[in-house]
Amino acid sequence: MMSKSATRPILRMLGRFYASTSSGVEAAASSTTSTTQTVKQTLPVTGHKLAYSEFGDPSAVIRRERFQIDAVPENHIVVKMLASPVNPADLNTIQGTYPVKPAKLPAVPGNEGVGVVIKTAAIPGRDPINEGDWVIPRTPAFGTWQAFVHGSSEDFIKIPQMDLVTAATLSVNPCTAYRMLKDFETLKPGDRVIQNGGNSAVGQAVIQLCREFGLKCVSLVRPREDFKQLKAKLMTLGNSDTIIITDDDLRGMMRDFKAQLALNCVGGKCATDIMRVLDTGRTMVTYGGMSRQPVVLPTSSLIFNDVKLKGFWMTRWNRTQPHEDRKEMLEYLSNLALTGKWIPPEHKLIPFAKYRDALENTMKGYTGVKYIIKFD
Structure with missing residues (x-):
C-alpha cells in the first residue's frame, strides 16, 4: 500500500x-x-x-x-x-x-x-x-x-x-472499492483480500486497487463456459499475486490460505464461503446482494474466529464524511x-x-x- x-x-x-x-x-x-x-x-x-x-x-x-x-x-x-x-x-x-x-x-x-x-x-x-x-x-x-x-x-x-x-x-464503483480497502482493516502490502463478484465493476476496481496497494487479491466468479477467457482478462488487471477462481474452486482451497478482508456483493452460500477463510478477528464487508439470498453466518466463525460483519453504502459515506x-x-x-x-x-x-x-x-x-x- x-x-x-x-x-x-x-x-x-x-x-x-x-x-x-x-x-x-x-x-x-x-x-x-x-x-x-x-x-x-x-x-x-x-x-x-x-x-x-x-x-x-x-x-x-x-x-x-x-x-x-x-x-x-x-x-x-x-x-x-x-x-x-x-x-x-x-x-x-x-x-x-x-x-x-x-x-x-x-x-x-x-x-x-x-x-x-x-x-x-x-x-x-x-x-x-x-x-x-x-x-x-x-x-x-x-x-x-x-x-x-x-x-x-x-x-x-x-x-x-x-x-x-x-x-x-x-x-460510484471505483470509490466503493477504494473505501472498502481503506476503511475497514489496516492492510499492509502482502495482505490478502478475497471477494466474490470478481468480474463486476466494483470487483474489477478492487483487483486494480489491490495491485496498486501491493495486496494479494483472490476473486471469485460464477462457473461459466468462458471462464478461461474471463480469467485471462481479469488477470491483466492485477499483479502476480492475483488469483481468479470459481465459487466451486474455493471450497477445495479453504485450508490453503487466510484472508485479512472479505468483500461480499452476492450473499447466500458464496458469502458464507469467503467468510470461512477470514483470519481471526477480521472483517467481511457486504455492499450488495446480487443473489437476493441472505448472508448466512456460521456460529463457529463468530465464536472461534471473532469475525466482524460490516456493511458499506457509498451514498452514506458521501453524506457523512468530509x-x-x-x-x-x-x-x-x-x-x-x-x-x-x-x-x-x-x-x-x-x-x-x-x-x-x-x-x-x-x-x-x-x-x-x-x-x-x-x-x-
Missing part, C-alpha cells in the same frame, strides 16, 4: 490541477475527446431528458421528453452531459425500492455521469468551476439522464479530462486514469435515442457489461 508520504507529491500535483483554469485543463487533455473544443453556449438550450411520473417497471414508466433551459440563477452553472451509466441502483430508484428517492415526481433518473460546463453565471474569479471544465454531480439522485443539467457550483465536483467511460463511472476526503480519493483515482493505470469495466456506449436498450439489458442482470448512455 502506498504511504501517505509517497502519495503527497501526486496529490499536490493534482491539487494544482484542480485549482487551474479550464484552458489549462483542455490543453492537458485535448486528446481525450473533441466534445469540449467548443463549449461556450448561450441560453436557452434545448435537449431531451428521461423522466418518470410514478414508480414502477423502468421499461414502462420511463419516457423521453424534450425540454428547454431558458435562464439560470446568478450562482448556477449549466452542464452539457456527455455520458451517464445505467446502474442497478438507478433502476431500483425508478421502481421505488431504493433508499434514495426523488424529492418529488415527475423526476429525472440518474445518479452519476460526467458533463462539460457550457455556461457559468457565477462572478468571474470567485467560482472554482469554469466553462470547459469536466464535472460530476456531488449528490445522489441528481438526475443525470438528460442532455443538460444546472445547479450551483457546490452541486458539482471538477475532475480532469480523461477517458470518457472512466469519467462517467468514476464516482469533502476533503472525497476530493483526495477522486484525485488518487483520477491520477491512475491519467497515467494509464486504470481500465474501465467492460461496457457498451448506447446513443441517447436508444436508451431502452441500456435499461432492458441492465435489468437482465449478470451481463458483465456496463451500459452507458452517450448524449448527442
